[in-house]
Amino acid sequence: MADRYDPTTIEPKWQRVWAEEHTWEVSNEADERPKAYVLEMLPYPSGEPHIGHLKTYAVGDAVAHFQRRRGQRVLHPMGYDAFGLPAENHAIRTGQHPRESTEASIAEFQRQFRRWGISIDWTREFGTHQPEYYRWTQWIFLRLLERGLAYRKEAAVKWCPNDATVLANEQVVDGRCERCGAEVEVRQLEQWFFRITDYADRLLDDLETIEWPPHVVRMQQNWIGRSEGAEVTFRCEELGVDYPVFTTRPDTLFGATFFVMAPEHPDVFRLNDSPEVHEYVNRALNESVEERGSEHKPKTGVALGRTVTNPVTGEQIPMFVADYVLMEYGTGAIMAVPAHDERDFEFAKAFDVPIRRVVECGELPCTGDGPLVNSGRFDGIHNREAYPQIIEWLESDGLGKRSINYRLRDWLLSRQRYWGCPIPVVYCDEHGIVPVPDDQLPVALPDVEDYAPKGKSPLAAAEDWVSTTCPVCGKPARRETDTMDTFVDSSWYFLRYCDPHNDQAPFDREVADYWMPVDQYIGGVEHAILHLLYARFFVKALADMGYLGVQEPFARLFTQGMILRDGDKMSKSKGNVVSPQSVVERYGADTARSYVLFLGPPNQDADWSEEGAGGVHRFLSRLWTAATQAAADESAGAPPDGQPSALLRKAHWAIDKVTRDMEGRFAFNTAIAAVMELVNDVYRERESAPQADVRFAIATAGSLIFPFAPHLGAEVYELMTGDRVWEQPWPEADPAMLTTDEIQLVVQLNGKLVDRIPAPAEASREQLEEIARGSGKLAARLNGKQIVKAVVVPGKLVNFVVK
């Protein structure tokens, strides 16, 4: 037998057992155990896994193992979010097909995940780029289209005039194309959208039905951003166009002295096509959201030379385009009330527009409440009271209506890119947009020569593929050349895991209803909004169409913090990605996994440093050594003296501590620390404690460390008991071992500690105060002062207040 801890023999040994016995596979046949679906967000395969992946799957695997040993039937699958921009960029640079680089990366992810010993049911694995998968992504798209939840409209995109291509936000640096440095322009393109705003209220309300971290719930609520107010119509008489605006302050309508459009507003150039306006719009659109929103930035804008009618005063008020108005909120245009809105006020001063007070609320600009003035027949009425009256009046005159506005916008899903799921529609001169019939799915992604063709989506260059026939009339038609946002792929993959080989449907409803919802979802907090919101939307839409019996995909969510590198997010573009491989190679998977969890609370960010991994390795090594030595030791050790040994008590304390840390709290760092304490005590007390207690303590340490260091946990447990730890139920602490008869009573003077004295654990308040008064140190500190009050916290302390 080896004389030192050697993960390179232990880890492959157990991995072989689990692979040969298919230990982590589960069928879709229910049994008597309750099901638990434990899922980590699927990785985007680019290069090799980084340290953040190690953390995600170390967390998820700990949960999966814990749940299994608590008697649950655990589904724990794995897949790859394989479409995406980085593989495409790589292809543009190198000419290597994105499929090749992606599949090479997937192979590397698989290799490392297996080496980490993650307890995955590999029979359910897939990549979202496989036709067997994206066939069903397309199928779902078509169902959403049929239901009116997918539609086309014009939207602004960022455009590089030099590369003649649409740019992702990430590809725009300081208003310039990241690749060629050309100044970025804005173009309006017809784009596909999902009508997620139809679900705004349900997405908001159903947050109450799921157990998510409160801050994530808050982020989603704020993102959806429901606010009540009114929609009011301002008419441009010259063009004969009505422009609705949303306002939360219809009570200030009489003070609307100008009208402002967002630079993205599709009608801006229709109102004024001058070079000045074009230049302003382009500049504004290339500013980051952060710059545009800044309160400190001087207000900029351009007068459009047009007017609209204020519907309550009948006045013609000037129109502007200005970057402080955001297309994403409301209708992309606002009525500006400079007297009662700070940003409108600044703009009015800068552009010399009249400012008219309509609420007596203090010095201008003021946003408070007060009686109305300059408001026709509403003069003298308090603004809160006038608010509903003005809305009613607008409604009766057809000039406006009560309205609820959401900050949430519809989901723009089309991408003018190659490496994504093709959108399964064709365009026919006669029949317009025609869905590809289900029996012709998948619309396969064709191979192309050039991943960055000029001017169009790269797919447009695949002429043979683009020209097709109309499914309705059989005449020549052209395929949609946009692909889908990768968030579409990842909005339903958790359903496919339930039934991954189904070739009749994306999933069988009965099977999905058995496994869903995901009981514990785990992933980075950076996905708190987009991915999680989109997946919730998909599940609701699928449920509405009868394909699914749940309303929410993820019953419980755990968001882990990111592992930072020198205080920065790790990303390929920053070139600061750390590979877990060096740690795994040097210390083994058990050490690497335990160490990322030991670094700190997993829901918080942690700065990566490899220093300290050695400490965790030393701990695992000490545990292995103790187990090996105890296994060889035939002696009985110290005789039992009738009292449970301190070591036995410590073992029960550790069971209790680790269990509480893992249940919901996910405090793996302190759970591991508790096992470290137990192992330290084994070393301290193994000479003095009964041999049975030593063995129990070591077996317990192996059992408790198993969710984090499964190979070593299995090895140690087998050495001590001959049993397989994963087949054993999670240990339970004996309550009798957790309590003591005596406590150390803390004596405080004005909240400062002066003494600790032993006291019976069950002593009453009166007894505790009596004991505390007897403290010699207290008497010495009192110095003749009078005790005016004593605060007794039973079982803990007595605090004397003196004057």
Add this chain to the structure above:
RNA sequence: GCCCGGGUGGCGGAAUUGGUGAUACGCGAUGGCCUCAAAAGCCAUUGUCCCUAGUGGACAUGUGGGUUCGAGUCCCACCCCGGGUACCA
């Protein structure tokens, strides 16, 4: 800008519901044992400052206020760092 987090020793962090000398556990550092030596391992010390060196004192949880018998924990204001901000995923 807006939304959401975070800030505790030389370092990562602990303190779970306002109640034990705040700093568990680990790293690092220092000293010792073992060894021909090194590695590994084991043992001990380790918040800062002060002094009369003790069973001593003062100060310490980003900054400034506040509530409380008692605050790392609650409230107010501010500073700094991270994430998200809709085409990175």
